[in-house]
């Protein structure tokens with residue numbers, strides 16, 4: 001995948017498209033080798049929390065990663081996703097979690113690795129797989145087992161792609177936070193970023209500044225449905241961009257057309273023609289329609 005695929009940052013739909021691309025490529029393949037080109041992009045259970053890249057501790061103090069921690073000797077059993085995180089599980093026990101951060105990508109390596117390729121897996125057959133991340137906000141986490149992976153993901157909210165109204169209500173209805181801010185909290189619901197929070201609130205007709213505890217009982221169902229819908233549409237559009245990733249301009253085809261509010265500050269609402277308004281919420285640029293989205 002071209003890391004410059006024209007998206008601000010990988011969100012759930014982009015990560016799901018990567019998962020769908022990788023699944024047929026690596027499941028049932030045996031990992032025979034791994035090259036760690038940057039130790040601080042890998043986090044083992046013995047490392048400081050978040051790993052050496054985030055702890056301010058020099059990675060020279062890190063013990064070498066044992067190849068089996070990065071699945072060498074095992075066969076990949078699944079490529080999973082929860083929220084914006086990817087994971088590979090193996091029949092040998094260990095699992096890895098991959099965060100793409102802002103600029104990360106996992107892609108087949110055809111040719112020589114680039115400067116920002118931090119990790120390369122090789123398989124008994126098939127092309128090698130590389131983790132590349134120029135800005136290094138992402139990383140690869142080694143987990144001892146699939147149970148450890150499950151435990152890690154249970155600490156997050158339910159995956160946004162399948163989120164149900166009751167889950168949203170139970171987790172958010174007591175919060176005094178603005179709904180937009182709460183939706184970005186990965187421990188409340190996993191996988192919603194800035195783009196899809198704005199888009200879902202537009203679809204549901206809810207002003208992003210509305211406090212969670214002021215929402216009506218009847219709001220949760222349309223909101224959950226809007227979240228699932230915008231993410232599904234994003235997957236369809238992202239899938240198109242990944243299939244076309246060799247296009248020299250690196251743009252993603254349908255993205256601009258499908259977004260109704262994100263990035264459209266000051267432009268007319270696609271539904272009512274009113275000028276879209278903007279503000280900052282939780283430090284993030286927020287766009288909404290003052291006519292279609294009402295305050296609770």
Ligand SMILES: [Zn+2]
Pocket residue numbers: 269270271272273274289290291292293
């Ligand atoms: Zn409108």
